[in-house]
Amino acid sequence: MKRNINFKSVVMATFCLSLLYELTQLIFSFGSFDVDDLILNTLGGALGYVTSNVKQYALIPFISMVKGLLLSIQSSPFLLFILCIFLLQ
Helix, strand or coil: CCCCCCHHHHHHHHHHHHHHHHHHHHHHCCCCHHHHHHHHHHHHHHHHHHHHHHHHHHHHHHHHHHHHHHHHHHCCHHHHHHHHHHHHH
16 A cells, blocks of 8 residues: 655655754764755755656656567567667667
């Protein structure tokens, strides 16, 4: 079962977790507190969310299409060879 998690909650969770790490570093003098880390970690979480959605909505249907194409031409080794050359470029 897949839960739908929206963009705002991912960004907020990433920001809060990064803030927790930075405050821990500040309180225990372990490393240094840096606002840039908060910004970059939050942007990283947002980028991870976006790429996850691209994978789900664009890449998976493309892979399914290629698998179907491979199954339909598997009886012809020459066409399979040409398709592999095309995909590896």
